[in-house]
Amino acid sequence: MVEEVVDRARARQWDVRAGQVAIMIHSGSRGVGKHVGAMWRDRARSMWPKGQKFPPEGLFSLSLADQPEAVAGYMQAEATAANYGFLNRLLLAELLRQRLRELFGEVAAPLVYDLPHNITLPVEGPARRWITRKGACPAGLEQPVIIPGSMGAASYLLVGRGSPHLLGSASHGAGRATSRFEMGRRGRETEDLGLAGVDCITLREERRIEEAPAAYKPIGPVIACQVEAGLCDVVARMRPLMTFKA
Ligand SMILES: Nc1nc2c(ncn2[C@@H]2O[C@H](COP(=O)(O)O)[C@@H](O)[C@H]2O)c(=O)[nH]1
């Protein structure tokens, strides 16, 4: 639910009002994206110049100058996975709209923004440049930005400021404080996990634990430092009513 509107003019422009029910869908290409990534990582490794030491970070780059076909192949595969992700979210949103209309009659539920991340996108400008973001999202000038907190904490709708220092990016979420594995080893006390008062529906009980609010960093300072650094400005804050975890 939209709990507070901070930038009224921008919120009005995006059709966002305090008290509205807002639905956030976080889903991408999942299996397809992972498959594309793993396949191209192996391919890039096999194309690494013979006799040259492997990069310590395990990231095998492809050269546009020397391997243009491989670069084009990778970009096409990534775009296919991203399109699959767009379509997933489109269909999920449409199923939700249908159900809302069955229950409440005509409901508009317009799209505020579909924000891709973990993706390579072209940079606007005369030079041919690309940015690959991981754990970050685009925050170009005037662009909507959504930074989710957790199933127990606030999420934020912001507007990007196109900061050149951080390549027009913002964080993709509050970010993990504790790994999924570590969460699985913790006790199942609701209080310890920050699950008190959290309404979460899931068919996979382990998800509730792995992604419990205690697994994530506090969203307040994550937003505050990005605003302070000039990456984005807050438009509205949302509070979770209910979460579905696949
Ligand atoms: N509003 C919610 N935000 C959530 C929830 N679970 C996680 N998160 C946030 O999303 C980001 C991105 O997740 P990732 O799996 O792509 O890394 C994460 O950093 C959290 O801040 C939730 O149930 N509701």
Ligand SMILES: [Mn+2]
């Ligand atoms: Mn994500």
